[in-house]
Amino acid sequence: MKPTTLRPSFTRAWPCMASNFSTFFFQLPPPPPLAHARNIAHQVRHRRIHSSLSAPPPPLLASSPPSQPLPLFLRPPKYTTTVLDLLEWHSWAKSHRRLCRLNWLMEDVLHGFDPSLMRKAVARDDPDVIISSRADVQELYSLWKQRMEERRPFQYIVGCEHWRDLILCVREGVLIPRPETAIIVDLVGDAISKDEGLREGLWVDLGTGSGAIAIGIAKILGNYGSVIATDLSPVAIQVASFNVEIYSLEDKIEVREGSWLEPLKGVEGKVAGLVSNPPYIPSDGISGLQAEVGRHEPRLALDGGAEGMDDLLHLCNGAASMLKPGGFFAFETNGEKQCKFLVDYMQNQLPGSFCNVNTVSDFAGIQRFVIGFRNR
Amino acid sequence: MGRNSRSLWRTLMWAAPGIDALRTNPRVGASFPRPPVAKASFSLPRFCSTEVEPHFSPDLIKIMEQRLSAIEHRSAFLQNLINQPEASPTEYSRANKELRKLRDSMELINELRTKQKEIDGLKTMMDENVEDRDMLGMVTEELDEAVKEEKRLQQLLLQSLLPRDDADERGSILEVRAGTGGEEASLFAMDIFKMYERYSQKKGWKFEVVDITESDLRGYKEASAAISGIGVYGKLKFESGVHRVQRVPVTEKSGRVHTSAVSVAILPQANEVDVQLRNEDLRIDTYRSGGSGGQHANTTNSAVRITHIPSGMVVSIQDERSQHMNKAKALKVLCARLYELERSRMHLDRSKLRSEQIGSGDRSERIRTYNFPQGRVTDHRVGITHHAIDDMLQGEILDAFIDALLLQQEMDAIASFSSSDP
Structure with a gap:
């Protein structure tokens, strides 16, 4: 229903859009340092093309689930759309802005976008300017519907989450890393700065999910040490491996499947x-x-059993057997109650195993983490 | 520029034809409703400080000569010290360090002295050849050249002796805030913010939006940006102050002209080291929507508030895609503000004369008026008006104002240089 003649004035129809667009597009951060990721995306694209020609598709990675779907920001910009269509979708989506991070979606979808082009299009009342995009406009409609109607998490919609200074790919089947969890990486940083010996050792992230903590730790270890990331879920293994590859940390992080x-x-x-x-x-x-x-x-990533502590208790026992003398541990918990219980458990049920066992609060002041060291 | 320094200036500089050239210069289309300084006082050739060739008054030359010979004596003294075998290593290295600082000035002084000897020689020659017209012509020509060169060297030396602001080379944080005038002020704040954005793009600087608080009509109640590049602060520092706008607001039905105001602050960028920021001085509050947090909640809202406990300064940044980014931006702004606070503290310690000059950082000073019905922009500090308001908001002619302000700053500095005791 787009009249080709007698189209209402573009700027009159979307006056706020005109200003909003320019401000929005000026805020685009520089693309992430992911040249490597683009290469991966490139390979994946090729595989896809092949798979459409000759069945069966070769799996991207050795594990069983179907090949890793690319997050929006890594997809090839193979679609084109007119500014008009894009704006039409944008104002439609905006009217449903209840849970909106529309700008971020735009950021990920538009490719090599030149803000001056958009400004010119708006100024010249010329909505037929073509811009290239990483998703079809129809797909954008359906993505936003999923967000609004099904409450599909925004991070699954765009396929990534910005976490610390990382951009991590996520999809259904993998827990979206939470901001609080970033504190674990800071705690590891503190431990390393106090005991440089830890830097050269082996670090383990159990139940790594998207690989967030493992990658965060690998980056602070720098040229030293190594990391093993484990997960029971094959999807998590695939996603974590993909993220490890994006950050070129294959030599540093080993992703292992298992409970x-x-x-x-x-x-x-x-x-x-x-x-x-x-x-x-x-x-x-x-x-x-x-x-x-x-x-x-x-x-699988949320349910901790009747008290929520089935896995935490298992990990506490595991820490006693796995850590070398002086080794560090940090676990995230549900809050004060679990923290207190675990501290008590470690001191009384595993006497002599640990020292300096403590709780650490998150941003909101909730006691969130239990940390400590294996006795020397 | 304060009254004192202006009259002082007048006594120091001699008349030059520059100002008339400026008045009629069609390129910048500038006019002076009120000449910034009496016409006879100094030259203003083309708004560009590097092209200035003021004619030095004997007073200024005398003051400068005193400074120069002081430098020469000091340099000779240090050289002597270094050559003495009994100098202790600390004495030696201290002297060496000071010598290195003086080296640039000394090179210029030596050049100047050579030139001055040459001039003396030429003058003697003129006296000896009063009869020989050909010879006299040649010598006069050479003398003119030499005098011109002497002036150039003196100018360079003068500049090197003037106090320099180390922050000039830095990037800066731009903060624009809508003042009186409600929505209209917010809309103009957006215009001003974008003016600096376009100007920065033209200069090849990196313009990064830090935070924008929009008003109901999508104007900016507050907006801030980090502008990075070499010499950003030196160029933009005089933009701090109140920018006044007179126009018919889009919200105004009866077509009445409103006056509103927007305040602009330009702070030099600084890092944690510059302001000696210590972790224990910071309280960092991070917000997520309430509730149990952790695995229970998945929200994309994020905000960071950093409080600098000793100064009570608070910076909040929200809605970046990660808390990490929020925090990094908030720290950047906090460092710039703390650095500015420290600088203004030092500023207050200096003489009153200095605080009267432009760039004193007084944010409440009304510095510029943008009058849309008349299509003009007037800077009240240098008294310059441009009749191309649209170009101005496109960031096209901002340089004309900036250059004039820089020139005036330089002249103020010269004035206070010669008024202070050598």
Whole structure:
């Protein structure tokens, strides 16, 4: 329903759009330092093209699930759209802005966008300027519908989450890393700065999900040490491997599939640091979760059993056997109650195993983490 | 520029034809409703400080000569010290360091002295050849050249002796805030913000939006940006102050002209080291929507508020895609503000004369008026008016104002240089 003649004035029809667009586009941050990622995207694209020609598609990675879908920002900009169509979608989406991060979506979708082009188009009342995009406008409509109607998490819509200074790919089946969890990486940084010996050791992130903590740690280790990231979920293994590859950390981080400590055979008592954000929500709390979490994120990564502490307790015992003397651990928990219980458990049920066991609060002042060291 | 320094200036400089050239210069289309300084006082050739060739008054030359010979004595003294075998290593290295600082000035002084000897020689020759017209002509020509060169060297030396602001080379933080005038002020704040954005793009500087608080009509209640590049602060520092706008607001039905105001602050960029920021002085509050947090919640809202406990200064940044980015931006702004605070503290310690000069950082000073019905922009400090308001907002002719302000700053500095005791 776009009249080719007698089109209402573009700037009159979207006056706020005109100003909004220019401000928005000026805010575009420089593209992430992901030249490598683009190469990967390139390879994946090629594979896809092949797969459409000759079945069956070769799997991208050795694991079983279908090949890794690319997040929007890494997709090839193979679509074109007119400014008019884009603006039409934008104002439609905006009218449903309840949970909106529309600008971020635009940021990821538009490719090599030249803000002056958009300004000129608006100024000259010329909405037929073509811009290239990483998604079809129809797909944008359906993505936004999913966001609004199904409460699909924004991060799954765009396929990534900006976390610390990283951009991590995520998709259904993998927990979206939370801002609080970034504190674990800071805690590791503190531990390393106090004991440089830890820097050269082996670090383990159990239940790595998207690989967030493992990558964060690998980056602060710099040229030293190495990281093992484990997960039970094949999807998580795939996503974590993909993220590790994006940041060119394949030599530094080994992603291993398996339940908790199982993939760590052979390194018992040699681990310099053990960290984890295990599922910790009590089972009966799952049904009451926010729609984005409860309906879309993997239960495997959230449900911690009746008290929410099944996995945490398992990890505490594991830390005692895995860590080398002086080794560091940090676990995320559900809050004060779990923290207190775990500190008490470590001191009384595993006497002599740990020292300097403490709780650390998150941004909101909730006691969130339990940290400590293996006794020397 | 204060009254004192202006009259002082007048006594120091001699008349030059520059100002008339400026008045009628069609390129910048500038006019002077009120000449900034009496016509006979100095030259203003083409708004560009590097092209200035003021004619030095005997007073100024005398003051400068005193400074120069002081430098020469000091340099000779240090050289002597270094050559003495019994100098201790600390004495030696201290002297060496000071010598290095003086080296540039000394090179210029030596050049100047050579030139002056040449001039003396030429003058003697003229006296000896009063009869020989050909010879006299040649010598006069050479003398003119030499005098011109002497002037150039003196100018360079003068500049090197003037106090320099180390912050000039830095990038800066731009803060624009809508003042009186409600929505209209917010809309103009947006115009001004974009003016600096376009100007920065033209200069090849990096313009990064830090934070924008929009008004109901999508104007900017507050907006800030980090502008990075070499010499950004030196160029933009005089933009701090109140910018007044007179126009018919889009919200005004009856067509009445309103006056509103927008305040602009330009701060030099600084880092944690510049302001000796210590972690324990900071309280960092990070907001997420309430509730249990952690795995329970998935929101994309984020905000960071950093409080600098000793000064009570607070900076909040929200809605970056990660808390990390929020925090990095908030720290950048905090450092710039702390640095500015420190600088203004030092500023207050200096003489009153200095605080009267432009660039004193007084944010409440009304510095410029943008009158849309008349299509003009007037800078009240240098008294310049341009009749191309649209070009101005496109960032096209901002340089004309900036150059005039820089020139005036330089002249103020010369005035206070010669008024202070050598």
